[in-house]
Amino acid sequence: MRPNSLIRHGRYPAATGSAAGFTMVELMIVCTVIGILLAVGVPSYKYVTTANRVAAEVNGLLGDLQFARSEAIKEGQTISLCPTSDGAHCLTTSSTWQTGWLVFLDVNGDGIITAGTDQLLRVQKPFSGSDTFQVDNGLTYVTFNRDGFMMNLAGGVTFTLHDATSNASYTRCLSATIVGALSTQRSGQTTSEGAACT
16 A cells, blocks of 8 residues: 555544744743753852862962972972062062962072072962962061971961952961971861961
């Protein structure tokens, strides 16, 4: 039996000539679901990206402090870190480190890189965003001696990192003690100075 005769005898439905599509109700449901997913997903994405960024920033200084301490012990030399704004000179009156910092062999231990005598070991670039990295006690440099001790500290010191909104969820602290012990804390945790990270 030919296909045309099957259609005439009712075995196959005849084509109606109209195309299937979305109804207005279906379209509204899809838009609502997309809106809910965006409302839930965007804040979570922002939290993850901001948390990852501040973790990378505080770990950058932690890594350079650990490097400086190990180099001081290994080489039997004084190694210092200082904030910088140009990648070549120390900011001698600044206690903010978001502009970048230098790690260098500090022959006379004065915390200032001196051309011709001191040797530059590492350069940290400025933060790309508007986060702030502040050290307490007015500290403008950190120096490790050949035993791995921090020479210019009377006790502990804390570097505090805030994002642009100063949201406590993103606050990180980096503590250092006179014996060279280093640790990081989240907001509310206790620093090496016995205070809360805020």
